[in-house]
Amino acid sequence: MSKPYLTYEQQIRKLTSDKGLVIDDRIYAERMLVDIGYFSLIGGYKNLFINPMTRKYVGGTTFEDIVDLYRFDEKLRQLTFRYLITVEQKIRQLISDSFCSYYGENQAEYLSPSNYSRDPKKAADLSKLIQLLDYHANRNNEKNYLCYQRRVNGNVPLWVTTKILTFGQLSKFYGLLQHRQQSTISKFYENVTEKNLGQYLRCLTLFRNVCAHNERLFSHNLIQREFPDTKLHQKMNIPQKGNMYIMGKKDYFGLVIAFRYLLRTDEFIQYKRQLKGAIEEYCKKGTRLTKTELLRKMGMPENWEMITRYKL
Numbered sequence: 001m002s003k004p005y006l007t008y009e010q011q012i013r014k015l016t017s018d019k020g021l022v023i024d025d026r027i028y029a030e031r032m033l034v035d036i037g038y039f040s041l042i043g044g045y046k047n048l049f050i051n052p053m054t055r056k057y058v059g060g061t062t063f064e065d066i067v068d069l070y071r072f073d074e075k076l077r078q079l080t081f082r083y084l085i086t087v088e089q090k091i092r093q094l095i096s097d098s099f100c101s102y103y104g105e106n107q108a109e110y111l112s113p114s115n116y117s118r119d120p121k122k123a124a125d126l127s128k129l130i131q132l133l134d135y136h137a138n139r140n141n142e143k144n145y146l147c148y149q150r151r152v153n154g155n156v157p158l159w160v161t162t163k164i165l166t167f168g169q170l171s172k173f174y175g176l177l178q179h180r181q182q183s184t185i186s187k188f189y190e191n192v193t194e195k196n197l198g199q200y201l202r203c204l205t206l207f208r209n210v211c212a213h214n215e216r217l218f219s220h221n222l223i224q225r226e227f228p229d230t231k232l233h234q235k236m237n238i239p240q241k242g243n244m245y246i247m248g249k250k251d252y253f254g255l256v257i258a259f260r261y262l263l264r265t266d267e268f269i270q271y272k273r274q275l276k277g278a279i280e281e282y283c284k285k286g287t288r289l290t291k292t293e294l295l296r297k298m299g300m301p302e303n304w305e306m307i308t309r310y311k312l
Contacts, residue, residue, distance in 0.1 A: 011042075065288050072279075081208070084167070092170055096157075129176055221250045221299070
């Protein structure tokens, strides 16, 4: 049966009477439900406070406990998105620079299928990419910088066209480049092969979408993708199940490791300091969720802060 529509007053009554959630300030609770929404707030963050057998909140759980976790995740999304953008901007620059160093700035070159991978399995994706690039180079009138290049120079170079591409489109662009170009790009990252870089970009695209769509991030796990194995997994003694690492493959810690490889060292240290601060700030609130439980949900080992002690 579909769930019936409930007014804010009915939502609060359901949470207190049916689910056992403690709500002392109903005015505050209603304001949060108006600002965030029941599905995004309660539906998104209740699981850590629910008894799976009774489907009711563990005794003493308050409405503020759920809001505090939501606010932590909100801060985590903002922090993560900021550094995802940093990775995105660099790969955008490296793709256009690498391609143009081989083929020049004429748009006819990046619209030619012959200048990309010849793998027949990638033919459909390549056709879509060229159609997209052709639209931006020749018909997109929504961006002044595209129109200016088209009108004044009669040519839109790749470093202008890539400006409008999304992270996901850039990731696909990289995957469609010739091997020599991928190799040229990956050399700008310490100890990252061209194959692993492609794997990182595909995974980061999915995490970027979580941030952009305001979805729950701290416990997000990839489904069909995974981060590559690295020396850091081994050096940090990440536990394994068989030959598979159980942390840092599909979870937030996998994203942390990716940042360690894809950000400059000074950028990563700044990110790590802010991440540590966000975790400590949340745990100091004295919520029902302990630091150990939070880290476990994030896929983070207890020794995650040691990640900068090891060489890549």
